[in-house]
Amino acid sequence: MIKAIDTSCVTVLSPINLSIAHIGDHFGFSVAVFDPYLHLRYINGTALRAFHLTSAHTDLHLSVLPLPRGLNDLAVVFHAVMTHGGVEVLSLLIDGKRCRAEVTALRGPQGENQGIMLVVFDGLRTMPPDQPNATELVRNNDADEAGDVASNLELQRIEFLATHDDLTGLPNRNLLGDRLKHAISQARRTKQKVAVLFIDLDNFKEINDTYGHAIGDRVLKQAAARLLRCVRDADTLSRMGGDEFIAVLENVSLQDIIRVANRIVTSMATAFSINNSKLNLSASVGIAVFPEDGNDSATLLGVADSAMYLAKQYGRNQYQFFASEKKAQALQRSQLETDLRAAVTAGHLRVAYQPKVDLASGRIVGAEALVRWSDFILGEVPPSCFLPIAESSGLMVTIGTQVFEQVLAQIARWREGGMVVPCIAINVSVHQLRDVNFVTKITAMITNAKVPANSISIDLTENALMDRIDQVLEHLLQLEKIGVHFSIDDFGTGYSSLAYLRKLPIHELKVDRSFIGGIANESNLRSVTRAAIEMGHALGVHVVAVGVETAEQLELLRDDGCDGAQGFLFYEPLAPNEFVLALEGNSGSTAATGTIAGPGDYGRSAPFIFQ
Template sequence: MDVKESMMLNFTDPASDQGDCIDHKLSQSFGFTAGWVNTIRSNNGRCLGTFTLYYRENHLPAVQHHRLLETSLKLCALALERDSFINDIERLAYYDSLTMLPNRRLLMMKANSMIANAQRSQSSMAVLFIDINKFKQINDSLGHAAGDLLLSEIARRLQGSVRGNDFVSRLSGDEFVIILSPSSAEQAIAFSERIISKLSEPMMLADVKIAPSASIGIGIYPDHGNDIHSLLLHADQAMYKAKSAGRQAIEVFDQVINDSTNDELTLSLALENALESNQLTLHYQPQIALDDNQLFGVEALARWCHPELGNIPPNRFIPLVREAGLMPKLNQWVLTEACRQMAQWRDSGLAVPRMSVNIFPVAFRDRAIIDLIQSLLTKHGLLPSCLTLEVTEDFILDATDNVISVITEVRQLGVSLSIDDFGTGYSSLSYLLRLPVDTIKLDKSFIDDIEKSESARTLAQSIAGICKSLQLNIVAEGVETDAQLEILRGQGYQIAQGYCFSRPLAPQDLAQWIRGRFLSSDDSERYRISAPKSLP
């Protein structure tokens, strides 16, 4: 036998105690003076353990010991390999290979046991359905390796936040489930708030600073179901309600929510028909240049008036556009309608300087957007400088090399690019240097407190300074009071929009508003032929 595979140890010789798997002092306490240690190996050479013969007298192994060992090592290897194989099978069957959290199968088994315990103790428990916001976008933009890293970190944070009796599992994809036992609805909400705070701690993925966020739905036993299938279903429905309410929302299941979920499906089907039957319209909100109080341009905002359901607010139907995969259709419709309306205004003698159009960033994944813009500008006789495309800040995560190439071609046409809701998502100043951006729109949340909060004023001024250094235009949106306007003007903001000037208006109302505010019989001709103004 290979000397490396076996060794004799003298327990009475301190020099032979090299910290091996044998405890010399313990062995001597049982009256043993020597041991013959042999390595147990698998068929592929992996070390599985050791097999040791102990002696009360210090001597070498006898012949029969060699024969015993030859048989015993094989049997031990078979037994240990079988045990390891069973453990591997159990791990594959019951645990997620990426996060090492229990999977759906183990969740169902454990949940049934926890429900039985809750029933015996007449206590309540909570099932939390957790969905990671914008995970697909992160996964597609930064790569699957970054997505896996994010999921692993989410799993670590969730596992580190629960109590001993609670249970954490990965259901599938970016969906996790936590069972809190015992727990009331109030306790589950408080725990969910702590979880959202914990998950939102920033982390680096592919050199991009990400602050993960989640939407959480809660089902309570026994109020919302007596079995895990019902509790998961209702927690899932509550989660979708939370997701539609905005980032980092928490919802507890309610039958009213369940009914509204069915309404959402009906509404989603109606939305596709709305795009085909011209139920959607555009309203336009003026943007004012603060240096001379003249019209800088207008922003086109989609509106939906259903023939039976009435007005459907954007914060309700825009998420449905994403979920139903209608983003390309809405992008095409908005661009087409905005260009048509701008041409109509100009034909009537109303030269609106610029049109800002909100589009989904998915448009830049395909060069078809370039052809569409070119054809619309040519068809309606518009200059590219009249058109600005607005995308939300999370567009930064979609900025792959291919996307940047398409954006660059769009910019080469002379069309501008604006980042909307700046400061609410995945801000990265390095990406502002990389992307061909012309304008930043400061989110309304920064402006709401600008009169009363020194911190809000400092943040707003800092962003204005950054934009000035990068030679970017900056627009303040959601300006509602004269006091807000004066603060922003003093901080160097160039453009503003909001109810301080006007709410979004239907096309004919906007034309009337412009004529009443800016035009007189003396200057109508000058206004009609003026070119779009470029800010320094």
């Protein structure tokens, strides 16, 4: 029998000890090491030449290596040896030449599976003339021994195929069921989570129909190899049949699950190279989590399947969680925050302008700048959805800065085009006001834009005013000196004190829409609105009603002496070029002739409807 090679010097997943390479090359036999998932991790020079490979093939999966005839069934042997341990002696016919080979299971210090080492002894050619003892390594088998080897190999092949997919070598449905049950049992004892990812290749049928099943099988092998790189060593990847795969992730957090799912989607979206052709696929992934989505294998597989179809309905090339209503909301919020951060980083937020109208003349006398977010997948995301997330995730300061820069740049472009720009109101959050450098930053942005400071008005909520009132007052007084105007937004909903309001350099009060919406039907709201108008006039400031939507509301506000109004009855929020057109068409417009457009020009066919 062949001597077993000492594998104590082999370290899988890191460069192999040079002694193995030296022995292999010295005696002229081939050495290759594969990790537990059958990726090639090391190959010596003799094997490179014998197997017709190059160093570029390192790290590839066994199923996609262009190995010579006679080595294409090694996956069966490898899995069997890794399962049972020890050494398997083979008689291989490689390119028409009979060779002896050893497949050795590699084990770690604790007995953990570290992969496989393949050694191929290439006949008498391997015996150096000055090493007569080397003949012990290549002693020929007699016919009986060869027959025993062949019989044992066939039995192992039958055993392997009972639990594994014959195309990819991955665990099949039967073995998956056993491993998933074990994972759930273990997670139940340790109070951990298990995730089931149902992976379906999008449009795979088209590849089979167009190129044939032989090419389709090669794509499936490559897909299996890619998926194995996406999951962790401790996870299970199974082929369910056709173009469907299942991944079972044990002891995971939500972040772990999302990380793996993202890797899968990204990996599958990269073109597959077959016969010098590029074939494009993608993957839809459905995710179920133990114990939230189910307590047994059948339930988890079923809901992961349902989530996968949801991913297809949403456009494919993505992952979706199966979720109850509460969990769906939490996951949606988490994903929305991720998407919002990406949009802010990429500068994808834009500004719309909702005109403010003087009730006495009907003229446009100003506008409020409103931030808008249009996502490629989600479409128009309402501010009521993303602004609270921005507040809680610390994005408001960055968003506020971007809005200031966009508005000031747009005002500069309008002025360069000859337009007399009415005052544009910009909302400022409490987070911005807390910044000790708030005044310095605003002043610098105004200076850099080269526009008059009185071109803008800063809108503050009552709650923002009352937060650190002394610091806020100092900020406002400094900005007032350079000409910036201020208005109190959502007036009536906060807890501002009249004594403090008298100290602040306020030019305008905006009565909140929650009062305006009911003034035609509820007498108490009409009374509160009238009182707010009288209070504003007593303070010597203009009063604007926000959210005016009906002619009846407009008439009541005029009767009560309100100065201005803003709402859908007059104008929806407008893109920059639409705002110019509105000024041109407005009685007494101060706009110059012609349309002045700039970045963020979205066209009249796409009105902004979210308020």
